[in-house]
Every structure is written in C-alpha cells, then in structure tokens.
Amino acid sequence: SQQGEEDPQALSIQEGENATMNCSYKTSINNLQWYRQNSGRGLVHLILIRSNEREKHSGRLRVTLDTSKKSSSLLITASRAADTASYFCATDEGGSTLGRLYFGRGTQLTVWP
Amino acid sequence: DAGVIQSPRHEVTEMGQEVTLRCKPISGHDYLFWYRQTMMRGLELLIYFNNNVPIDDSGMPEDRFSAKMPNASFSTLKIQPSEPRDSAVYFCASSVVTRAYSNQPQHFGDGTRLSIL
Numbered sequence: 001s002q003q004g005e006e007d008p009q010a011l012s013i014q015e016g017e018n019a020t021m022n023c024s025y026k027t028s029i030n031n032l033q034w035y036r037q038n039s040g041r042g043l044v045h046l047i048l049i050r051s052n053e054r055e056k057h058s059g060r061l062r063v064t065l066d067t068s069k070k071s072s073s074l075l076i077t078a079s080r081a082a083d084t085a086s087y088f089c090a091t092d093e094g095g096s097t098l099g100r101l102y103f104g105r106g107t108q109l110t111v112w113p
Numbered sequence: 114d115a116g117v118i119q120s121p122r123h124e125v126t127e128m129g130q131e132v133t134l135r136c137k138p139i140s141g142h143d144y145l146f147w148y149r150q151t152m153m154r155g156l157e158l159l160i161y162f163n164n165n166v167p168i169d170d171s172g173m174p175e176d177r178f179s180a181k182m183p184n185a186s187f188s189t190l191k192i193q194p195s196e197p198r199d200s201a202v203y204f205c206a207s208s209v210v211t212r213a214y215s216n217q218p219q220h221f222g223d224g225t226r227l228s229i230l
Binding site for chain 2: 033040041042043044045048088090097098099100101103104105106
C-alpha cells in the first residue's frame with residue numbers, strides 16, 4: 001500500500017502535556033501534509049512540509065521530516081481539550097499521481113481537561 | 114471565502130434506491146476528489162478529476178457507483194442501486210496544483226453521512 005501509517009492509533013493525554021504522533025511511508029515524496037478531523041466534520045489541513053525541509057513550525061505545531069527513514073512526526077505542544085481530534089498524515093508522491101494524496105488511517109488524540 | 118460545499122449532509126434511504134451526492138468545489142481549484150470514510154476501511158479515495166476529466170476511478174467499488182463533473186463548479190457521486198454496505202461518510206475535496214508541480218492542501222467539505230437501511 002502507498003498509504004502512510006500513523007502511530008500510535010490512539011493517544012490519551014492531559015491538558016498541558018505534549019502530544020507526538022508519527023507517520024511512516026514507503027515511497028519518495030514531494031511533500032507530506034498533516035490534517036485534523038474533528039468529530040462529524042471534514043479533514044482540515046494543518047501543515048505541509050516539503051521533501052527538502054527537515055522541520056517546520058506553525059503555532060503550537062512542530063513537524064519533522066526524515067526522508068532517509070521515510071518518516072515524519074507531528075508534535076502538539078501544551079495541548080488543550082480542543083485539540084481532541086483525529087490526525088492524519090498524507091503524502092504527495094507527484095509524478096503520475098500528480099494531484100493525489102495518500103492518507104494514513106489516523107491517530108485519535110484525546111486531551112482530558 | 115466559501116469552502117467545499119456538499120449536499121445533503123445526511124441521507125437515509127432504503128436499499129435499492131438511487132442516491133445522489135453533490136459537491137461544489139472551491140472556485141479556481143482544478144482537482145476534485147471523492148472519498149469514503151468508514152471505521153473499518155478508513156479514508157478511501159474513490160475517484161478524482163482534473164479539469165473536469167476523471168483521472169483515476171480505480172477506487173470506485175463497483176459499477177453501482179458513478180461520478181460526473183459536468184463543469185468546474187459541480188460534481189455528483191451516484192449509487193444505484195444502493196446497498197446497506199454503502200453506508201459511510203462520503204467526502205468531497207478540492208485542491209490546486211502549483212506551477213512547481215507540488216500539491217497544495219486539499220480542502221474538504223463536511224461530508225454526507227449516508228445510511229442505507
């Protein structure tokens with residue numbers, strides 16, 4: 001499968017703690033993207049990291065990319081109850097699949113107040 | 114700016130009936146995607162279009178499923194006849210590809226929750 005795989009499948013933490021989610025993939029990529037899905041809603045784009053980048057920040061989000069290991073991580077610092085959602089990584093492989101993203105199964109994050 | 118608009122938000126119908134899901138992508142986006150999400154199978158890509166032309170429909174589960182994009186601002190996904198195993202949340206998403214041939218983010222609608230009884 002060309003899909004990314006998130007790890008862990010589920011994560012439960014207290015408010016104020018950091019949450020780290022990992023994504024592994026199998027092929028070379030143009031970029032990797034992270035999305036959030038709140039219950040009953042569509043996926044929302046969080047951050048995009050290009051294959052020539054190693055780290056990127058956006059507010060409380062920090063994404064790393066290691067193309068040699070074909071892996072990425074998403075760190076949410078100082079988590080809040082409102083961060084409770086499913087988080088998905090998606091890879092852009094370009095080439096003949098230009099336009100398409102390959103989504104993983106997601107990590108369900110629960111943040112307890 | 115308006116996002117991707119899907120209708121209806123919920124659909125409950127009996128097996129054997131025809132179901133039509135609708136999507137209006139973001140203006141200016143040249144890619145449109147139809148996904149299906151279930152607990153068992155996660156998020157599955159059914160079909161996607163570029164400039165209204167279907168590019169890959171290999172994810173369409175059966176001939177009962179069909180999708181059209183008659184113009185840049187409208188697409189439909191039709192199931193005929195519907196079966197209980199088609200029950201899922203169906204998402205439409207749109208995006209644009211930059212001149213650097215790298216995908217920009219996909220923008221999702223809030224989905225249609227379909228229940229086939």
